[in-house]
Amino acid sequence: MNSKESIMGLVAVGLSHKTAPVEIRERLTIPADQLAEALDRLSTMKELSESVILSTCNRVEIYARPRADRSRALAAARRFFQGLYQYPGLNEALYHFDAHSAVEHLFRVAAGLDSMVVGETEILGQVKSAYLTSQAHGSTGKITNVLFQRALFVGKQVRSKTFISEGASSVGSIAVQLAEKIFGPLNKHRILLLGAGEMAEVTARHLLSQKAGQIVILNRTFDRAAALAKQLNGVAGSMDRLEDELLLADIVICSTSADKPVLSKALVEPVMKVRRGRSLYFVDIAVPRNVDPAVNGIDNVYLYNIDDLKSLVEENMARRKGEVARAEALVTGLAAEFYEWIRATLEGKTKALRHKS
Amino acid sequence: MELYFFWGAFAAYTVAMSLFIGYAITRRELLAQVAKKGLVFAVICHGVSLIIRTTIARAMPQHSWYVPWSNWFESFSFFAAVIVVEYLIIQRKHEIPILGAFVTPLAFISMVVAIHSPFGTQIPNLPPALQSYWMAIHVPVMFISYAAFANAFGIGIAYLLQEYQIKSRKPSHLMFRLPALDDLDNMIYRVIWTAFPILTLGVLLGARWAYDAWGRYWGWDPKETWALVTWLTYLIYLQMRLIAGWRGRKTAYLSLLGFVVVIGTYIGVNYLSPLHAFLSNGGK
Amino acid sequence: MFGFEEVLPIQEGKTAALRNRPTQVTLNSFTIGYYNSSDTPSRYASDLEVMEQGRLVGKKRIAVNDPLDINNMRFYQGSWGMTQDFRSARLLLAGREMELHQNEAVPVPGTPLAVRANRFLPSFSVDASGHAATTDFEGKNPALQIDFLENGATKARVWLLKNQPNAAFKIGEDGQARPAAPPPFHLLDVAPVFFSEIHVVYDPGAPLFWMSSVGLLIGLCLRFYLHQWRD
Numbered sequence: 001m002n003s004k005e006s007i008m009g010l011v012a013v014g015l016s017h018k019t020a021p022v023e024i025r026e027r028l029t030i031p032a033d034q035l036a037e038a039l040d041r042l043s044t045m046k047e048l049s050e051s052v053i054l055s056t057c058n059r060v061e062i063y064a065r066p067r068a069d070r071s072r073a074l075a076a077a078r079r080f081f082q083g084l085y086q087y088p089g090l091n092e093a094l095y096h097f098d099a100h101s102a103v104e105h106l107f108r109v110a111a112g113l114d115s116m117v118v119g120e121t122e123i124l125g126q127v128k129s130a131y132l133t134s135q136a137h138g139s140t141g142k143i144t145n146v147l148f149q150r151a152l153f154v155g156k157q158v159r160s161k162t163f164i165s166e167g168a169s170s171v172g173s174i175a176v177q178l179a180e181k182i183f184g185p186l187n188k189h190r191i192l193l194l195g196a197g198e199m200a201e202v203t204a205r206h207l208l209s210q211k212a213g214q215i216v217i218l219n220r221t222f223d224r225a226a227a228l229a230k231q232l233n234g235v236a237g238s239m240d241r242l243e244d245e246l247l248l249a250d251i252v253i254c255s256t257s258a259d260k261p262v263l264s265k266a267l268v269e270p271v272m273k274v275r276r277g278r279s280l281y282f283v284d285i286a287v288p289r290n291v292d293p294a295v296n297g298i299d300n301v302y303l304y305n306i307d308d309l310k311s312l313v314e315e316n317m318a319r320r321k322g323e324v325a326r327a328e329a330l331v332t333g334l335a336a337e338f339y340e341w342i343r344a345t346l347e348g349k350t351k352a353l354r355h356k357s
Numbered sequence: 358m359e360l361y362f363f364w365g366a367f368a369a370y371t372v373a374m375s376l377f378i379g380y381a382i383t384r385r386e387l388l389a390q391v392a393k394k395g396l397v398f399a400v401i402c403h404g405v406s407l408i409i410r411t412t413i414a415r416a417m418p419q420h421s422w423y424v425p426w427s428n429w430f431e432s433f434s435f436f437a438a439v440i441v442v443e444y445l446i447i448q449r450k451h452e453i454p455i456l457g458a459f460v461t462p463l464a465f466i467s468m469v470v471a472i473h474s475p476f477g478t479q480i481p482n483l484p485p486a487l488q489s490y491w492m493a494i495h496v497p498v499m500f501i502s503y504a505a506f507a508n509a510f511g512i513g514i515a516y517l518l519q520e521y522q523i524k525s526r527k528p529s530h531l532m533f534r535l536p537a538l539d540d541l542d543n544m545i546y547r548v549i550w551t552a553f554p555i556l557t558l559g560v561l562l563g564a565r566w567a568y569d570a571w572g573r574y575w576g577w578d579p580k581e582t583w584a585l586v587t588w589l590t591y592l593i594y595l596q597m598r599l600i601a602g603w604r605g606r607k608t609a610y611l612s613l614l615g616f617v618v619v620i621g622t623y624i625g626v627n628y629l630s631p632l633h634a635f636l637s638n639g640g641k
Numbered sequence: 642m643f644g645f646e647e648v649l650p651i652q653e654g655k656t657a658a659l660r661n662r663p664t665q666v667t668l669n670s671f672t673i674g675y676y677n678s679s680d681t682p683s684r685y686a687s688d689l690e691v692m693e694q695g696r697l698v699g700k701k702r703i704a705v706n707d708p709l710d711i712n713n714m715r716f717y718q719g720s721w722g723m724t725q726d727f728r729s730a731r732l733l734l735a736g737r738e739m740e741l742h743q744n745e746a747v748p749v750p751g752t753p754l755a756v757r758a759n760r761f762l763p764s765f766s767v768d769a770s771g772h773a774a775t776t777d778f779e780g781k782n783p784a785l786q787i788d789f790l791e792n793g794a795t796k797a798r799v800w801l802l803k804n805q806p807n808a809a810f811k812i813g814e815d816g817q818a819r820p821a822a823p824p825p826f827h828l829l830d831v832a833p834v835f836f837s838e839i840h841v842v843y844d845p846g847a848p849l850f851w852m853s854s855v856g857l858l859i860g861l862c863l864r865f866y867l868h869q870w871r872d
Contacts, residue, residue, distance in 0.1 A: 167533075177533070182523060184537035276602025279538060296524065300605040308526045319530075419674065419683040482676040485684050489706035554862050561854045570706050572646065572717045572842035574850060 009070050010143065012102040013077035013094060014054070014061030017116050020093040022057075027085040030055040032133070039137045041083065047076040050141035052134040052148060054109075056126045058116055060084075063106060065143050070098055103147065104335035110155035111331055112165060119165035119320045119327075124155040143342065153355065154334050161330060162323045167316025171199075171309045172206040174316070175283045179207065179251050182281050182302055186212040192249035193217040193234075194242070194262065196224040199285050200255035204232055207251065216245055220256070246271045246280070253283045254290035261292040268295050285309070359413065360478065362406035363434065367468050369399030370437065374465050377457035384534060389454035396441055396461070403438045414480045422488040426496055428481040433471035436623075437464040439497075439504035447508060451544060453536050460511035491566035498559035499584075503619050505552030506591070509545050510616035513609045516541040520606055542605060545612050546598055553591050560584050583622040590615045644713075644843040652724055652836040659841060662714075665692045671721060671835040680781060685721055687837040703839075713845050719838030722778025723763035726834040730758050730785050732801075734826040746790055753791055760786040761833055765802055765810075771817035773800055773810065778836075785828050786812075801828035 015028065030038050035053060042051045042062070051064040062080065066073030074096055081094060097105045105114075110127045112119040131148035134140050140148070159165045168174035176186075183189050191212050193200050196219045204215060215234035218241055219225035225236035237245070239256075246252070246268070256262060263282070272280065277300050284291045284305040296303040341353050376392035379385070407425045414423040426435040444460045472478075515535055522532040535541075563584070564574035575581060594611040597603035603611075649657040651668040658665045666689060673685040689709060691699040699716070701709040709716040732739045734749060734756065741747055746757040765784030768774040773786070783803040789796045798812040799821065807823040 178523065178528075180537060181519070181528075181532060181535075182538050184540040277604035277607075279605065296526070299607070302523055304526055311527075419676065482679075482681050482683065485682060485705040488684065491706070554858060557858055557861055561858065564854070565851070566706075568847070569708065570717070572708070572715060572840045572844075574847075 009066040009073070010063070010099055010102045010147070011066060011070060011073050011077065012061060012063050012097040012105050013074060013081070014059060015081075015093040015095065016059035016061070016114065018114070019095060020089075024085075024087065024089070024093065025057065025060070027087075028060045028081065029057060030060065030084070032129075035133050036137055038084075039134060039139045042080060043139060045076045045080065047073045050144040051139050052130055052144055054127060054130040056123065059109070059114075061109075063102065063144060063147070065141060074098070100335065100339045103339050104332065106147065106151050107154045107331045107335050107338075108328070110151040111158035111327055112155070113158075113324065113327055113331065117169050118317070118324060119159065120169065121159065121165055124152065124159075127155065128152055146342070147338075150334075150338050150353070154331065157334070158327050158330050162327045164320055164323045164327045166323075167313075167319055169313060169316060169320075170206075171285065171306065171313060172203040174309050174312050175203050175253075175285075175304065176206045176210055178283075178302070178304060179212075179281055180210065182279055183250060186210050186251075189213050189250040190248055191215040191234075192245050192252045193228070194239075194252065194254045194290065195219055195256035195286065196221075196228045197255045197257075200253050201228060201232070203253050203255075203283060203285065207253075208232065212251065216249060218242060218245060243267070243271065247274055250279065251281045251283070253285065255286050256290055257286070258290060259288055261288075261290055263291040263295060265292055265294045265298065268301060269298055272298055272300065283309070359406040359409035362402045362409065366399045366403035366406060366438070367472070369395050369402060370441070370461065370465055370468055373399060373457070374461035377454070377461055381455050381458040381531070381534065389457070392457055392461075393445075393448070393454065396445060396457075400438060400441055400445070403434070403441075407435070407438070410480065417480070419488070420480075420483060422490065422492060423480070423483060424493045424496070426500070427483055427487060427492065428474075429476050430471050430474035430478045431481070432496075432500075433467045433474070436500055436504065436507075437467035437471070439500050440464040440467065440507045443501070443504045443508050447544070447548065451540075453540075455534055455536070456512060456515060459515045460508055463507045463511055486570060489566065489570070491562070491569070495559060495562040495566050498555060498562055502552045502556035502559055503623065505548050505555070506612075506616045506619050509548045509552070509612045512541055512545050512548065513612040513616075516545065516609045517606065517613075520609070538605070542608065545609065549591055549594055549612065549615075553588075553595060556588055556591065560588060580622065580626040583618070583626050587615065587618045587622050590618050643846045646843075647841045648719065649839045649841060650836050651839055652726075653834050657839075661843065663694055664698075664714075664841075666690075666716065666839055666841070667692070668837055668839070671837045673721065673835070680779070685718070685837075687718055687721075687839065689716060689839065691716065713847070714841065714843045717840040717842065719840045721835055721837045723761070723780050723783075723833040724778075724836050725761050725763075725775075727758075727761040727785070728832045728834060730761075730831045731829040732756070732758075732787070732826060733829055738829065754796070755790045757788045757790060758785050759788065761831055762786075762800075763833065765800065767810065767818050771815075773812070773818045780833065783828075783831050783833070785831055799824065801826070803828045803831060 015025070017025065030053060035055070038053055039051070042048060042053070047067055048064040049067040051062060054061045054063065062077050064073060064077060078091070078094060082090060108114050110124055112121065112123055115123050127148070135145065168177050179186060186207065189212055191204060191207055193204050193215060196217060208215065215232050216237060217225045217229045217234055218237045218239050220239055222236060222238050229236035254263065279300045279302065282291050282295065282301070282303040284303060287306060289305055291303055293303065295301055338353070344350070373392040373395035376388045376395065380388035380392065410425045411423065414420050426432045440460065441464045444457065516538065519532060519535040519538055519541060522528040523538065563581070567576065568574045590611070594608060594615060597611065598608050645661045647659055647661065649666055651657045651666060653668055653671050656665050656667040669688040669690060671685070671687050674683045675681060676683045684704060686702045686704040688702045689700065690697060691709070691711065699709050699711040703709050703716055703718045705718050708718070727743055730741050732741060735751060739747060741756065741758045744757060744759045746755045748755045762773060762775040762784045763778050764776040764781040766774060766776050766782070784800050787799050787801060800810040800812070800818060801824070802808050806827040809821045809824045810818040811821040812818055
């Protein structure tokens with residue numbers, strides 16, 4: 001047994017969307033209210049001294065410090081997973097990292113490089129929350145504390161130094177970004193929702209999350225409009241209110257199942273006059289389209305259909321992918337730096353760790 | 358000696374402009390921050406050069422009314438400084454560094470025009486008509502309004518660029534770096550709205566000066582006439598925006614047109630007006 | 642706005658009367674300074690006296706940007722020029738300097754001749770009909786006409802140019818000016834008599850104009866300020 005090695009020891013064991021399908025993952029996910037219990041169970045395992053559980057819908061991972069033998073610690077972690085849900089393919093689905101590569105794996109995860117949508121930002125918050133929970137529970141220790149703090153820093157650095165999380169990655173979020181580029185802050189701008197389908201709802205929620213103003217939902221069947229309005233804290237109406245509402249709303253999400261365009265140039269032009277030229281933004285996510293393309297020709301009217309939005313998202317994703325190599329290089333460098341620092345610290349030498357670059 | 362400060366200011370304007378354009382292309386925050394500091398440094402240099410120049414000139418005979426905007430070189434140099442000062446003031450309020458890439462080129466061009474003065478860069482001999490305290494009042498007020506219209510022009514270009522991007526349904530990444538349309542439109546409006554009374558005041562001060570110098574307050578001299586056209590253009594802008602409900606592209610075009618008229622009033626007129634040809638006169 | 646405007650070109654020492662009012666304006670003297678012996682004027686001013694019905698109502702040295710203001714009547718310095726009269730001239734003749742006054746015959750020592758200068762042109766040139774004329778009144782090419790007399794009869798008539806000592810023009814019997822050989826005498830300096838253009842403006846409506854301008858300005862500010870509030 002190499003005592004130095006064990007002091008520097010660190011293991012990471014888990015599975016992710018890359019190794020297991022969602023049916024398996026959902027069995028292994030640990031919801032937030034059961035995390036404390038899981039951490040207790042981990043702490044009963046003598047082979048592990050410090051531990052953090054990271055559980056999201058796309059991965060379940062344990063980061064831990066072996067008390068003594070590394071291979072024994074790995075076995076213990078595997079046992080933990082089997083305790084969650086034993087199934088034939090489990091061992092193949094579980095991956096493990098140790099020492100340097102465990103650090104690098106965590107950093108990659110925090111940077112969004114291991115996510116389904118490369119560069120996504122949600123994971124950073126999830127890593128933070130996993131760390132805080134484990135820390136509050138008392139499961140973390142000196143090494144895991146600095147490790148996770150550094151991981152959060154790395155996650156931010158990679159996102160600010162590269163374009164890995166630049167650009168909206170979904171139709172809903174890009175539609176909102178466009179709205180913000182037309183109107184600026186959205187809080188005084190009213191949303192009109194035509195149709196009450198799911199896509200429309202998602203987009204509307206995105207807008208509301210950016211603090212857009214009042215939302216009005218019009219649908220052929222009033223009840224569906226009313227139901228959605230209740231959920232979104234808005235107002236419902238029937239389609240005959242269309243022209244009146246066009247005068248008041250600035251952002252119009254079109255998602256009716258009409259087979260011919262509901263909004264024509266002839267309808268929108270006089271509306272713009274009464275609006276005195278205030279900008280009007282149509283998000284036409286219906287197929288077939290709800291808005292006649294000629295409407296885009298009107299001054300101060302902006303029309304984006306589903307294909308436009310999708311191609312923008314694709315551009316963004318391509319750009320993000322293009323940044324992956326740079327981000328990976330950055331992570332590798334930071335992981336190596338951190339690992340050296342840990343080693344130096346444990347050997348009694350102190351080195352400074354850069355907090356800005 | 359003061360020319361050293363002038364050249365220092367010119368160099369700093371050039372560097373700042375390049376940095377702003379670089380920032381617009383690469384999105385590196387650092388470039389914008391350095392550019393802004395460069396502009397502040399440039400303005401200070403420029404201010405020092407103007408003070409030194411005034412001190413030297415006032416010691417010369419028959420120069421007791423001298424102000425450092427009395428001929429071609431000096432007025433374009435001063436114009437650049439005022440454009441930058443106003444840009445910095447707008448920045449304090451709105452913090453949108455990318456607009457620097459649209460406004461600093463105007464200051465740069467003004468400096469280049471100053472340097473290429475057909476009449477040299479020395480302190481001019483003031484013709485008797487310019488020996489008056491009105492030079493220190495009427496002219497700066499006009500310049501303050503002109504520089505504001507220059508800023509509005511730059512922001513108008515940014516607006517048109519952004520509007521074109523969004524309208525095209527295939528915006529490039531530049532769109533995400535430029536501010537929102539409504540924000541730009543409002544900025545143009547605020548700048549013009551603030552500058553318009555200043556322009557009015559400047560024209561009235563000019564009339565008062567004319568009354569003291571020539572005995573009439575309005576003579577349809579080309580400069581006076583063009584100044585009136587400028588005034589009317591921006592009046593139409595304000596009218597259209599506030600009352601007729603014009604927004605967006607049309608008003609942006611008006612803002613561009615207005616500045617073109619300003620340039621006409623500033624420069625073009627000097628080749629037409631016998632009374633007001635100060636830019637050509639003072640060079641000897 | 643309501644009132645009148647007159648332009649009075651007055652020669653130094655003379656008086657002019659307004660048409661619209663019983664007022665007389667006397668130009669006592671006109672002074673002009675130049676930058677560094679170039680021909681760009683640095684300053685020029687007119688010493689005026691204004692009389693109305695025998696009373697002196699105003700006296701001031703006016704200049705551009707500095708008019709004389711008497712009860713809504715304002716006297717402005719307009720343009721200026723040199724007349725064809727002069728107070729004195731200095732010649733270099735036969736090795737000595739001589740001072741001449743207009744139309745005064747001065748004998749040349751050591752010769753039976755006398756010289757008499759009688760005409761001054763501010764910017765000399767020969768016009769299309771061959772006569773001596775002036776292109777403007779600003780003194781770009783000062784020239785003096787000199788008669789050489791012998792026993793009271795004019796023997797020769799010559800034009801000397803101050804700025805070109807080697808040029809001279811001879812006036813022939815036909816009155817035409819022809820270039821002559823470089824003369825042994827030169828025109829050193831001339832003190833011309835000036836005229837000054839006095840603009841007289843009577844504008845009782847002026848304060849009304851200023852008040853309405855200020856009103857316009859305040860109105861503009863208010864109107865847009867109020868709109869801003871409503872925004």
